[in-house]
Amino acid sequence: MDATPETTADSVLAEFAAGICRRMAEGLLEHTGGELRSFLSAESARLQAALADPATLEPAEQPHDPPRFSRKGHVVINTNPVTSHRNVLAPLLTEKLEDDRAVATVGPLPRQYQGPRGMLHGGYVGVLLDQVLWDVVFHRLGHASFTRTLNLTYESPVPLGEELTVEGRVTKIDGRKTFAEGELRSGDTVCARAEGLWVSPR
């Protein structure tokens, strides 16, 4: 096994490729016909150019999510589908964790997250709240726990075109049970609320 899972330049290239896939995912839902072909050709050419000569990428850039080694010496890639820059699916939350509270910002989100026209898909509203509540529970306890329930209430549609704030708070700890709640806001509007129960492993 190599001393490092990959070079920094390769990690930067991997995240660049994930970014190209995100742009393609958006373009596939924004364009049709010849316009789409041109768009895909241009993005694909950008990727091939970077693969042929990684030095064309900003050399000072640092990867957000480089692979690391586990305690057992295995290479571990951050696969998280909400936060990892290497995962094409991830809307890329920026999160601050403090004691019993997490506050994350995300968006504006592109078309691939659309449910109703111009609005975030309800399932992905849940994805954002699930992640932030899990994170605040993890941060408070210092270890991973299992999500047992997540109850979502949708107050109003979530606009794709706006930056969103997702907040989570630990409200109670009772033995192996941890309770948390939170909400997703667009500006001052609370669009969705969540509350749930997390259970620590024995």
Add this chain to the structure above:
Amino acid sequence: MDATPETTADSVLAEFAAGICRRMAEGLLEHTGGELRSFLSAESARLQAALADPATLEPAEQPHDPPRFSRKGHVVINTNPVTSHRNVLAPLLTEKLEDDRAVATVGPLPRQYQGPRGMLHGGYVGVLLDQVLWDVVFHRLGHASFTRTLNLTYESPVPLGEELTVEGRVTKIDGRKTFAEGELRSGDTVCARAEGLWVSPR
């Protein structure tokens, strides 16, 4: 405006490109370093070859989700992030709807949906249940309604490597309120349950 939003060949090409992005999304989480560069080069070359000469794609193939025209004459692309073959994010449910019941199959799901190691991210468990319950409510009522609540209970981790079944049932209709419930299964194991309330527009 053209008579059609794009040719059938272009729609097939678009879904092929979405498939390449899905494969890249998976590869970015499976490979590192030189192996990843080779993988991305090969996928990128496949896309460029198809863009240069769409006839290299299977000519008899029909697109799953070609753009269509709305009643007002606008081109509408199916952006659904769970079901549309044109959306890179979509795990691509196959769904059967009958009266008050929907049964969908999905997977095995690739690495980009991973939460705990080898398991589906809890937020995406919710995505699958949200979509199937929304669909069965829509099918029963014949019109769209707003998800008001979705309560998820996680019984056991959902393996990525298995085909999954997602079932939804309408349980009660009371004026503008429609109640539904369902579960996600891996084989005979119920991994997660959902129940919720949908409200019809006035």
